[in-house]
Amino acid sequence: MSDEKKRFLLRLDQQLYDQLSQAADQENRSINAHIETILHKATQGDNFEQRQIIGQVINGAQINADNGLVTVTGIYYRYLISDNSPVEPTSRYAVVDAVGNILTLQKI
Known part of the structure; x- marks a missing residue:
């Protein structure tokens, strides 16, 4: 794979940008690196859960x-919470991994 990177303009609404920024900060990544990671994972999925969930x-x-x-x-899936914290019914969670019928959720 070539080390050459392509550049393109990506327009995001402020709310989505803020969510990506917060998630990138939690992963100690730049927003660009975080988006690149998300896109890479999305294209590497080899099962329904990886592609759609x-x-x-x-x-x-x-x-x-x-x-x-x-x-x-x-x-219905079984689940794990990424930091093993108790579920908070009023919080929102992102699906960050899927292995078989088990999803890993991360509070956002």
Whole structure:
């Protein structure tokens, strides 16, 4: 793979930019590097969950801590919280990984 990088203009609304900026800060990356990582992961997915589920944002209300399941696009999955914190029903979570029927969620 070539080290040459292409440049292009990407227009984002302020809310999306702020969300990406916050996520990039949490990963100790620049926004550009964070977006590049997201795009790379999106193109490398080899299963339905990797292609369609990664990056989705869900409400904590979609997570059932009692039975250990989360509903994403009408499908039930088992889940892990990235920092092992308890589920907060009023918070929002991003799907950051999918292995089999287990999703890793990160509070945003």
